Amino acid sequence: MGQRLDEAARLSYDEAVLPGAPTPGPRAGARLSRAFTRRWLALGSLLTPPVAWLVVIYIGSLLALVAVAFFRLDGRTQRPTTSPTLDNLRQAFTVGTYLRVVGQSVLAAVAVTLLSAMIAVPVTFCVARILPRWMRRGVVVAFLLPLWAGYLVKAYAWKAMLRQGSKFGVDKAGGFLESTFGWSPGFGWLAVILSLTYLWLPYMLLPVYTGMERLPNSLIEASGDLGAKPWRTFRDVALPVLLPSIAAGSIFTFSLSLGDYIIPAVVTERKVLMIGNLVERTLLAPNQPLAAAFTLWPLLIIVAYLLAMRAAGAFENV
Amino acid sequence: MRISRPSRAVLVLSVIATLVFLYVPLLVVARLSFNTGKSLSWPPKGWTLDWWRKAWATASPKEALWHSVQVALAATAIALVLGTLAAFAMQRYEFLGRQTISFLMVLPIALPGIVTAVALQNSFSRRIDLGLFSFRIGFGFHSLVIAHATFCIVVAYNNVVARLRRSSPNLLQASADLGAHGMQTFRLVTFPLVRSAVLAGAILAFALSFDEIVVTTFTAGAGFETLPQWIFTRIGRANDVPLVNVMATFVMVVSIPLAWLAQRLTESGPD
Incomplete structure (x- = not known):
């Protein structure tokens, strides 16, 4: 599914490697690792904002909600307390x-x-x-x-x-x-x-x-x-x-x-x-x-x- | 496969029946907004523009409409940025956990609204203590924007990712072969490629936020009312039937052409 554009991703990688390719050596190795780092940096900077938003706000809230189910209700203040219970479940x-x-x-x-x-x-x-x-x-x-x-x-x-x-x-x-x-x-x-x-x-x-x-x-x-x-x-x-x-x-x-x-x-x-x-x-x-x-x-x-x-x-x- | 003439007729009729089923309820409401009577009974009594005039002259629906537009615009802006970023990441890179992330993107619209609503209401109402400082998100315009953006991300994401999937990577390759560097390729090739898909995603995200009621009910503060909330609180009241008809029709008249436009943009392909 992602193969086609993945080729495009590989392209920038090839570009980084090819100029120094005829003489494989420490220089090429450094280029290679730089290309990898760049790839991960690019992926990270694309993916972090949306994933962080969904995980922190959405998944975080869902987990908190699940947690609330395990706490007792304070009958007087009508707010959840911190004492655990299985009664709600x-x-x-x-x-x-x-x-x-x-x-x-x-x-x-x-x-x-x-x-x-x-x-x-x-x-x-x-x-x-x-x-x-x-x-x-x-x-x-x-x-x-x-x-x-x-x-x-x-x-x-x-x-x-x-x-x-x-x-x-x-x-x-x-x-x-x-x-x-x-x-x-x-x-x-x-x-x-x-x-x-x-x-x-x-x-x-x-x-x-x-x-x-x-x-x-x-x-x-x-x-x-x-x-x-x-x-x-x-x-x-x-x-x-x-x-x-x-x-x-x-x-x-x-x-x-x-x-x-x-x-x-x-x-x-x-x-x-x-x-x-x-x-x-x-x-x-x-x-x-x-x-x-x-x-x-x-x-x-x-x-x-x-x-x-x-x-x-x-x-x-x- | 040979299909007999009668079965063909039955099948065509089923398509027509489905279209009738989908549109008649909407037309009924639209017609009732011009009804001289004041109830939901059918057939309507006569034609009048009174309710539309009255709705135009009343402050509360206009104010609610303006709130809805503001929330939808802000939520769309956030969702567009996040959804587009995610689409590029998912389409260009192969990595561990890709499946999980696509699952994560769909979750806010696959889980029932009430679950999202109660979950967000719970966390917005709490004081969140991070040690160094503590804060409470609270309720109002901002909480609605956060909540709406969360479920609009997937809409923007879906549109852009579908476009990227359809477009040929050869274009990027060609651009690089012709000597363009990364930024140039983005400006001259990638962006024009996804532009109409981003716009379609924006329109759909706007429409989704504009119509939303469940999450809105639980994450709006007191004193901040969106148009769907305005309608919802008045649905049961006999006196408000005519104005609710007008505003419900208004929502349709705004949303359906928007959705149609988005559809055209999605189909048009890279421009």
Whole structure:
């Protein structure tokens, strides 16, 4: 991957060595080591600022957060103390109510991911293989633009879409779905899954489309020539090749859904609780140590997920 | 592979349905911002520009908008420098821990916003004792900039690294063969090569920061409100529905063309 520009890096190195090259000796050795030093200095000065920023501010904060989970809350000042305890972890990882919220969040994230993949595969297949070439770029851009419409704006839009009419109050009419199709899933889990799929679908569409484009035509043709029906070709030939792309997309659909708290807050008006809402509530309680313990859930699940997806080859595709 | 005519039709329909699914909710909000009624019910009652006029005349959304722009500009500037540096390092050099660093870059956007938010809130609120001196970052404009820059780095990084990956190293080689020294090569070859990618990264980082709500909620101080926060606090209030519609539409109208422009820049390739 880095080979091509690495040649460019080697170039400056060659340049340093070549002038003195015919007479290998102490002089050339000194040049060589100078080139090495220069290389490391250049790399260091490029890499230090961004890595220092991310490690100190971001990784540092994450580690501090993990640490807070192990400290007792001072009931009077409502601030974490310095006396260690495992109580927060015990609560976050054993209390049934919390476990149910975690379980439901995971299920919702899985549902969003499956739904996104099920939409993305046929849709990107059509764009990459059936639509005329001149339309492809335009359609893909059209898929991606809503990503930038504003997360909150989209959550709000779904509130407007899903609104159910009521018999009472000033305003009896329902939202767009109800008045257009006569039915709305209302403000429950279905609403959460639908809205989250809406939010993160473009993240699945893009990598799967890239995978679709790379899928060699000859492979599909060969499968057809050998007598496989389209479905068989899809299942046994195309899908295995596409799997890393789907895995790459699923990183976003899964992890962004799992930790979301805006959708339950805005769309369902807090009728549905996800891990994020649990964290928010606890933090505002205020019980920072317990909130920190809750954040370990998405942290652990997502790091595990990322590692699993890396094994599935997802990172070679993003 | 031969695909029958009916399956072709179904597939094309699925593309159209997906586009409808993606755009209808946005259009609904945009339409409601011109609604004479004051609720989110559909169909809207009539057309009016009243809410847009009212939003224009109200101070708080404008102030929030200005805050958002300031934060986004500052965060973008930092993210651009850091992301571009990282992109050059990652693309030019092979070293131990490269994988780890690319993992590190993605982490702030792969981990849920709430985790980043709570983590940063915790460390900004603490007094950090370094022995010689101690300080507390606290909350306000600066804490938002730090937080936003952290997750914008990856956007700038991704754009530049993708461009570098696509461009031929022969160009640098040719430049050196023609006798250019390092600085000249950078000025005449490398910089023009990545210029539009850097700009695209800047636009996307700006858009990302401009829209952000989760990390913002937890790292903004009292009295400093960005536009998404302004919207968020008013979403549940029946009286504010028309103005929220207007500002939500405004965010879309600003962000989507920006994203489109970034897309064009990314595609245009080295100019």
